[in-house]
Amino acid sequence: MIPSDQFVRFYNEVFKFLDAKGGGALEAYYRTVSEQQERHCLALFKAEGLAGMKAYWDRIAVEENCDMTCTLHADRLEIVMRRCPSLGKAMDNDAGAFERYCDHCPGWILPLLAKAGCRCDYDIIDRTLPQCRLTICPNDPQRASRIRVSGL
Amino acid sequence: MLRYRETGELHKDFHGSMNAAVEYVGSRYGRDGLREVFRNTAQKVYRSIYENLKAGDWSELLEHWDYFMTREGADFAIEVTDGEAVMTVRRCPAVEHLRKLGMTPSECFCDQTVLLNEAWCEGTPFEAVTEITGEGRCVQKIRKRSTLNIQRSTLNAQGCGT
Numbered sequence: 001m002i003p004s005d006q007f008v009r010f011y012n013e014v015f016k017f018l019d020a021k022g023g024g025a026l027e028a029y030y031r032t033v034s035e036q037q038e039r040h041c042l043a044l045f046k047a048e049g050l051a052g053m054k055a056y057w058d059r060i061a062v063e064e065n066c067d068m069t070c071t072l073h074a075d076r077l078e079i080v081m082r083r084c085p086s087l088g089k090a091m092d093n094d095a096g097a098f099e100r101y102c103d104h105c106p107g108w109i110l111p112l113l114a115k116a117g118c119r120c121d122y123d124i125i126d127r128t129l130p131q132c133r134l135t136i137c138p139n140d141p142q143r144a145s146r147i148r149v150s151g152l
Numbered sequence: 153m154l155r156y157r158e159t160g161e162l163h164k165d166f167h168g169s170m171n172a173a174v175e176y177v178g179s180r181y182g183r184d185g186l187r188e189v190f191r192n193t194a195q196k197v198y199r200s201i202y203e204n205l206k207a208g209d210w211s212e213l214l215e216h217w218d219y220f221m222t223r224e225g226a227d228f229a230i231e232v233t234d235g236e237a238v239m240t241v242r243r244c245p246a247v248e249h250l251r252k253l254g255m256t257p258s259e260c261f262c263d264q265t266v267l268l269n270e271a272w273c274e275g276t277p278f279e280a281v282t283e284i285t286g287e288g289r290c291v292q293k294i295r296k297r298s299t300l301n302i303q304r305s306t307l308n309a310q311g312c313g314t
Contacts, residue, residue, distance in 0.1 A: 001246045002193070002264050003220035005158035007166035009197045010189070010264075014173050017189050021181075029176060036172045039253075040165065063163035094155065095196035 030107030045116035084130035178260035194271035247288035
């Protein structure tokens, strides 16, 4: 058994394996992960909207030992990850972190949020730092979700 | 001394993510694909366990087993003799959590144990014999050997991606 504590280091090896296969294999995997995550999140997100998302990520913050703040505003949910244990473990790893390790998060989150009627501004900030910021809002036909690496 | 020794809360839903990951890789790339990923995990991620095994020292592997099976709340026992270390798992916390999530274990699920043990012993003075004895139950043996030979594993059900 791979301990749940160490799943992300295995995940990191799956990303490397699929990326080496090419042909969009890794991105196809993100979409499959997103569909699987629907089981845990989608009903809650649809029923309770931004408040349901806050409840989900507040639980994740505790279980995954994150240093993370989720702030619910009337029109948006802001998530600030100051210490991401997932990337932290992928980097604290004798096999080395997959260079685009962070991409799996928006890879599953954005399609799921779209199904829940929301969009997301996902700032990875820097792929070598275990930090990121998300702003989630109800869908707006004038603005699409975006992923960026602001470096700030 | 363990290279990785997490503390704090557990996010056991990662066992569900593991189930999905092995199913994804196994169904598309077969057991060879899984073997490649688990070989990299066993020999590169757990490099220190692997290097110790190559040097004939199983102590870090046994510490890893004991620490994480205890941390996850498994019902298990480890017995060590001169020539063999045997971990008997009577209730696997990963399978238990899958059931709690309402998930069915993939045919590939126990490959995380079978193929990891196999890869840990590759090119070492040990061989791995992993027997799945029922859902959430297995017997994992690491045996000292005098010459290198093929790893053995047995599964009650059909293997994954074969």
